Amino acid sequence: MNEWSLLIFTYMMNAAAGLCVVSGVFAVHLSRRLPADSFKRFMMLTIFIICVIAGVGSAASITHLGVPLNAPNAINNVFSAWLSREVVVTAAFVGALGVSFLRLWKTGKFSFLLYGGAMVTGLADIFCMASIYRYTSILTWNDINTYLMFYGTTLTLGAVLFVLVVMVIRKAGHRAGMTLPADALSLSSLWLLWSVMAVSLIGRLLYQPFYAHYLTRTQLTHTSITFPLSPIDAYDSIAGLRICVWAAAVMGVALCGISLVRAQKKARSGLPVCTGFISGCLLTIAAEFMLRYVFYYIHI
Template sequence: MTEWPLIIFTLLVQGSVGLTVFTAIAMFSDSNKQKPAAGLSAMLVAFIAGALGLMASTAHLGYPLNAFHALTHFGSSWLSREIVFASLYLAVLGLATLIALVKKRVIPLLLLIAAVLGLIDIFCMSAIYVHASVVTWMHFNTYVMFFGCALSLGAVAALWVLPEQLVRKVMVMAVLVLVGATLVRLLEQPLYMSYLANAGISDVVTFPHQPLVAFKEQSVLRLTAWIALVAGSCLLALSLRSARIAKGLLALGGGLVLVAEILLRFSFFSIN
């Protein structure tokens, strides 16, 4: 089973949150926070991506109004918590973007609040799958992959859409975060593979589908994704070797990271 609405939803929302995090950092480090164009393009991209992601998520619910019913179980349901924090994240980000558009003034504190809400939302999003009855999801690896994806896509998006004066303030941090997140994800994989091996031995039964079989069948896909992710990270690092950012390497490296995240997420949701 491959859930395309969930693939689109999770990637767009996580990328949106990652971009908001880097934009907030850039704005706090900018001495001229009153510049109307500074950070606005990134805020618009983050808001649109988050909004499109939430729209895609309703397709998975079958009936969009089911989202309102899910809110009634905030105290016991990770899905309810995820919907609440996703809505709060988008509302605060939308308010910050609207103020920047109308008042010609960016409020970094609002961006910071939105970023925190977004990170909480990703935690809740991860917990939904960790607590689901699918053996390939029920591991700390899900948290690592989701937060790693947010940081990776956020770093790439920040380098792509932030204005040059702000890119200069976060470019080294963005690349270091991207490389660090990639290394953490790679180092965590042996633990995850060991967990899956033990799960296979114990004949864990989840649903009628076969997540372990599907996981093994996609080994080439995952290897391709990891190679693309590592190569993209290296190219992005190389793009910062000189005083001027190498636009070609930036585009190619970022593209490889994006393709890698799509392939990894496709593999994550392919459980049949």
């Protein structure tokens, strides 16, 4: 597999956009539950984490160019090429996050409008990113499955990372002047986030038979001019890996769900910080990374 730089870039940008969207959705709720200073510090830290994730991804993408100084040439065809559009939208996404951070830092006021723009730009960035692969000559990517995989990873990682950020801040945030009450993220909110993870996973799983049918039909009706010359054979060659990765993804979401059920039975209203829940989140993150690995592997 020789696409590690693109794998890291797309995975990291999915994570950044997802965390931006989920944190933005919960920003209104948190602004009402947290002291003004704690909310300010929480959002600043969250935006900083998003920018770091996006920065790592962008750095990985530059290494794919071979000659990093040629990077500016990628925007020359913004009106005709999805790659150029993706570069521009990615820059706009990171720029909107940076402006949001600076405004919050200087004025102490969080701009929901500006952050909402960053959320929309992040989702648009994922669309441009997926379209690069959807409209290529590689037949294994010429299907709506490409969009499902990219947006599915975005939503799942966004939900998981947001919960982990809240957990870490609740555990050690006092060192940075941030205090989160036990009900800052209620059990019902956690169920909502878990539902996002579950729906994202189930939706992608349910589409896989249709994707396999598409590959079979494509093999019979199209002649590939790029590798793999036989998409369905390339897809079947990693059947064992695909099954293991999907199983890991299911286990990760299931562990999180079981943890929430146990917390509900114990009538705990706060964030159920336990080994099972954290393990489920970490397993989900790893599974999503491997799903992206599978996405790139099948075209070799």
